[in-house]
Amino acid sequence: MSQENKGVKVAIQKFGNFLSSMVLPNIGAFIAWGLITALFIPTGWAPNAKLATLVTPMVTYLLPLLIGYTGGKIVHDHRGGVVGAIATMGVIVGSDIPMFLGAMIMGPLGGYVIKKFDKMIEGKIKAGFEMLINNFSAGILGGILAILSFLVVGPAVDVVTGWLVKGVDWMIHLGILPLTSIFIEPAKVLFLNNAINHGVLSPIGLEQAKEHGRSVLFLLEANPGPGFGILLAYSIFGKGTAKQSAPGAALIQFIGGIHEIYFPYILMRPLLFIAAILGGMSGVFTFITLHGGLVSPASPGSIIAVLAVTPHSSSAYIANICGVLVAAIVSFIVSSFILKTGKNKEEDLEEASKKMQEMKGKKSSVAGMLTANANKGKLDPATVDHVIFACDAGMGSSAMGASILRKKMKQAGLGVKVTNTAISNLPDNAQVVITQEELTPRAMKKVPSAYHISVDNFLASPEYDRLVDQLKGNHVESVSEENVEEVSSDKEMDKKVLKPENIFLNQHFSSKEEAIRFAGQVLYKGGYVQESYIEAMIARDQLTSTYMGNDVAIPHGTEEAKTQVLESGVTIIQVPDGVDFDGEKVRLIFGIAGKDGGHLEILSAIAVTCAEMENVEKMATAKSVDEIMEIIGSSFE
Template sequence: MSTETINKNESGGVRVKVQQLGRLLSGMVMPNMGAFIAWGLITALFIPTGWFPNEYLGKLVDPMITYLLPLLIGYTGGQMVHGKRGAVIGAIATIGVIVGADIPMFLGAMIVGPLAGWVLKQLDKLYEGKVKSGFEMLVNNFSLGIVGAILSIVAFTGIGPLVESLTRLLSSGVEVLVNASLLPLVNIIIEPAKVLFLNNAINHGIMSPIATEEAARLGQSVLYMLESNPGPGLGILLAYWFVGRGTAKASAPGAAVIHFFGGIHEIYFPYILMKPILIVAAIAGGVAGTFVFQILGAGLVGPASPGSIFAYLAMAPKGGLIPVLAGVLVATVVSFFVSAVLLKTGKKGEEEPNLEEAAAKMKEMKSSGMKDQVDPSAAAVVAAKGKEEVNKIVFACDAGMGSSAMGASVLRKKLQQAGVNITVVNSAVSEIPDDADIVITQKTLTDRAIAKQPNAEHISIDNFLKSPRYDELVERLKD
């Protein structure tokens, strides 16, 4: 094997591990994003500098950020590793880091939640099948209680203070960047990482915890906007719309609407993969937008998730709407003009970029961190059901919020047009409901979906936005 091949394999392995870590971090936050938004709204409305200051209702702010949000993260992290038992012990360990620190313990919860679930999982394996009949509940409850108590003490005395020091160090680093007017340079890292599908890891796993601690102290944080700014992606899509060619030009307006108003940023990643040099436009837009945010003192009171302009409007602090919108606008304009120049200066006779190939490449990149993969040539349709047996169709993806939501919307519209009254929903692949009759996933997720719901019919597709299997399914259910 050549040195080049070894280096390629090593770099690919590193990317896969980073993606897996990113999924773990974002997977603990994204299911609880509604709670973060609730805290952000209460903060924006009722703190002394909020839209409607109210001392009585403002009492909700501190308990939510101190206890509720970290406990939800720790609970979810433990559940991801070891189900309900892992969730419970994750919450027990998390209360240790909460009490053992003087700042919101989001990073601490991300560490001890999965760790506690893993420890209990290993213990359960040791005595699995060795407990006498009738003593299972006693052993299960006491093992969880004893290990949970030990882990909460360890978290309280050791992990909590350590993570607090780390958080303060990271916050100090951010302050140094802000004071030196270097914060926009962070987008040089963020924008390429987003296209590699590390966007959720960066936003929810790194930026949001630090930003939430900063927002609790200062009332707002610019860090919420570093990754979620819809401006760079919108500029690229508008450039394709005005100066692009072929299918990319035709599909760009719809993608722009989904991206800017729906907040699903993954929609513009294939457009960059079609012409990778456009990452320069994304970086330029991100840097310009963050620069405007910084000089105008912009910030949000809570996370903008998804990264929709509506989320920005909802999370903007009182008197801070204009700086927020200015940063988004500047990012869009800069990204648009750089993208337009790059698209117009392509080589003459250059083949038209293939959007479908780019989308397939995107799906491959997104799923490359999965251990279980299916044969790409497999149709993966299991136990086809008749119309009378189908009451619910579930689209499933990693987080259950992005591509699966788009796919569910597309199929729902097709079924309505065909006069077929069947419920269509979306979910995370790890949370497919028990009453799902048909489950639709990307090919690389089908094995996990089958393991979660083996009795459902499973359909694999390449592209959630456009797949011939949609029409095939509609015709089958209609007939």
């Protein structure tokens, strides 16, 4: 594939992810609307004319406004969300159909416009006039966009939707609607599914549902059958980690409705796109033949959601269940053939998950789900005497996590040794390994016999307490000096590693890269690292986010960059307004350079301190460097 074509593909994938991000946080509202529709409309489970009046306002106003607000907020936080919602109101009022697609356009546009305005006037407003300017700018720009969307965007979307309606009617008339699976199934992997389902199919389906009481269009994208069949085939004919994790993934996909979880399995064997397409086509054909359909969209695409919004008649249930089953059977048969006739090798689930995360352009929780459902080895609490935290470099996040768990083990009276290391240095006899969820596949590959625990918050994960509880019931020992590595209480903070001049208050950054570079420059100018270490810090965060939880990030270099560290050093950067780290707000940044473990005492103190949100709040709002030094220093007492 040429670089140009690859760039276009990545752009489409990121665009699809952005559109999905506007819908996913609001799935609860779609479920509420779907249930109210299924229950109270005239053909519902409990017809009620009064309660049925909720249906139209929810689909006309609530859902598009939520999508518009979320789209604006993604672009420019709350102000972007407010302006996005105002702009969305214009397309809602200016159209006779539900404006999901219009909301996906006007929400982000509103956020973008106010973001550009705020950047233009940044630093130019006189003190005391901030609230006046902020409120009037949002109101004026939002009002202008609402008028524009009312007069132009709404009517334009109406026209486009009219064309699509005619196209769908034409396909139904010719009996070729199943062919839409050729586009819909691959579009899922490009993260365009929510845009297609809610932006295009839902508005058309709602018109059909009003006239006929149901619409098959609601099932084109939401059918869980194709993905379930693929995962079932992996459960029987897959290899290695992919086979081990597939049963759990199938349950999450079919019952939980998270279709995203089977995308890496397709990416491991691209020929499986054929299985997904044929499964989708056979399902649509079955729905049409048996007159299946739903009264409203099924969100998420779970079998439970599908059944919940199926019309209240036995024939409808039979049709929809058959459509799902046929799709699953066909995709299973085709997938099984592809897996059995392909090369006899262990599928690289880790690499496929990375590809999917690259598509999304951000951290995905799916990798964690996959590894969490793999066979992670057995935990025998009675024999565990060593827990290892592992990360890429073994100098930052793993050290902080180890410090917190070490303290919990000591408080519980457990003689369990807790250490940290780089994944590449994990010993073959490791018993329990804790990693960030994106790194768990690498750790499992390194020591498959160990019991693996995935966490997404090294500072405050419930997995720590769960592990301690498991060990307490079966493995109580007295704490010994040999087994518990703890910072000695008579040690003081190493002022050479953390100097007051390396603590910066009231900083502001437009991006996490800018913040990481600032931290790297501090370490470089302080003589702790070579200048090339800065780029290694950027690379490390791209590999796996250095966000630790509790509004804290700890950017540091990759494992390969350890040779660029001259001596251990730490910088603390306070960002009161926060900076975005992959969708997480960070107010405290700890830039780290570790050499021969010289930074571990201070890092341990930082971890223990930041494990309490109250301490984080104090540090994030501290007015002096001395306050921050005192808060961290208290962890040495």
